[in-house]
Amino acid sequence: MASDTYRWLARYYDHLFEFRRPFAEAREIILGPLLPRISSACDLCCGTGGLALSFASQGVRVFAVDLSPEMCRITRGKARALRLPLKVICADMRTFQLPEPVDLVTCEFDALNHVPRKSDLARVLKSVAAALNPGGHFVFDVNNRLAFETAWANTWFVDKDPVAIVMHSGHKPGADKAWCDVEWFVRQGKLWRRHREHVEEVCWTPAEIIQALHNAGFDRLKTWDAAPFFNDELTKPGCRTFWRARKRP
Numbered sequence: 001m002a003s004d005t006y007r008w009l010a011r012y013y014d015h016l017f018e019f020r021r022p023f024a025e026a027r028e029i030i031l032g033p034l035l036p037r038i039s040s041a042c043d044l045c046c047g048t049g050g051l052a053l054s055f056a057s058q059g060v061r062v063f064a065v066d067l068s069p070e071m072c073r074i075t076r077g078k079a080r081a082l083r084l085p086l087k088v089i090c091a092d093m094r095t096f097q098l099p100e101p102v103d104l105v106t107c108e109f110d111a112l113n114h115v116p117r118k119s120d121l122a123r124v125l126k127s128v129a130a131a132l133n134p135g136g137h138f139v140f141d142v143n144n145r146l147a148f149e150t151a152w153a154n155t156w157f158v159d160k161d162p163v164a165i166v167m168h169s170g171h172k173p174g175a176d177k178a179w180c181d182v183e184w185f186v187r188q189g190k191l192w193r194r195h196r197e198h199v200e201e202v203c204w205t206p207a208e209i210i211q212a213l214h215n216a217g218f219d220r221l222k223t224w225d226a227a228p229f230f231n232d233e234l235t236k237p238g239c240r241t242f243w244r245a246r247k248r249p
């Protein structure tokens with residue numbers, strides 16, 4: 001992802017993407033059992049900071065990492081407004097480094113799929129493993145090929161004053177790649193300004209993810225299908241998977 005992608009998406013992310021809410025139940029089941037033993041965490045690809053701020057409000061020492069300067073700016077602003085301690089780091093998930101290792105790294109809402117190449121999964125996992133204490137956990141969710149073939153083969157229109165967006169998405173069969181062209185119409189008084197953004201994702205088979213996690217030093221892998229958590233039209237069984245993995249002690 002170029003660091004200027006997610007500029008407009010960042011600015012109107014909370015405003016437009018209310019469907020972001022279904023993560024609460026998944027967090028309770030997947031993260032819940034870990035939380036009593038967590039004193040530090042990093043939310044990787046933190047977006048507008050919701051999860052990182054929730055950790056900070058529970059007394060967890062938190063880092064929040066994102067490549068988009070606009071996402072980082074919004075997250076820092078929220079932390080300041082809420083007077084919560086949060087260290088925001090503008091970095092690429094493939095190469096990020098923390099000042100100290102943490103007990104938990106999270107990466108939510110198919111953020112991991114945003115790397116440019118399938119081979120980048122190994123780089124991300126290497127950086128995550130280096131950021132974790134031995135015995136620490138990595139919790140993430142990914143879009144699977146079925147999501148590219150179904151949910152990403154569409155055009156969506158969202159209109160929520162003062163913005164309207166048209167998202168044309170598609171996928172390249174056989175390449176495990178999908179793309180979304182976002183056309184923005186932002187109302188400024190009586191005028192509408194138009195902007196464009198382009199987002200790409202890659203996906204992996206479960207076998208590829210298992211192999212990459214083992215190679216990076218993770219064990220105790222566990223998965224959950226997202227459909228029962230999300231219970232929406234878009235998320236059919238098999239489309240999105242939650243993963244939890246432990247860095248070998």
Ligand SMILES: C[S@@+](CC[C@H](N)C(=O)[O-])C[C@H]1O[C@@H](n2cnc3c(N)ncnc32)[C@H](O)[C@@H]1O
Nearest residue numbers: 001006045046047067068092093108109111114
């Ligand atoms: C779908 S959003 C998810 C944001 C947040 N995790 C959430 O659950 O709302 C994807 C996020 O990944 C970030 N991102 C994309 N590529 C990245 C990269 N290579 N390194 C770090 N962050 C990246 C984007 O800036 C964006 O904030």
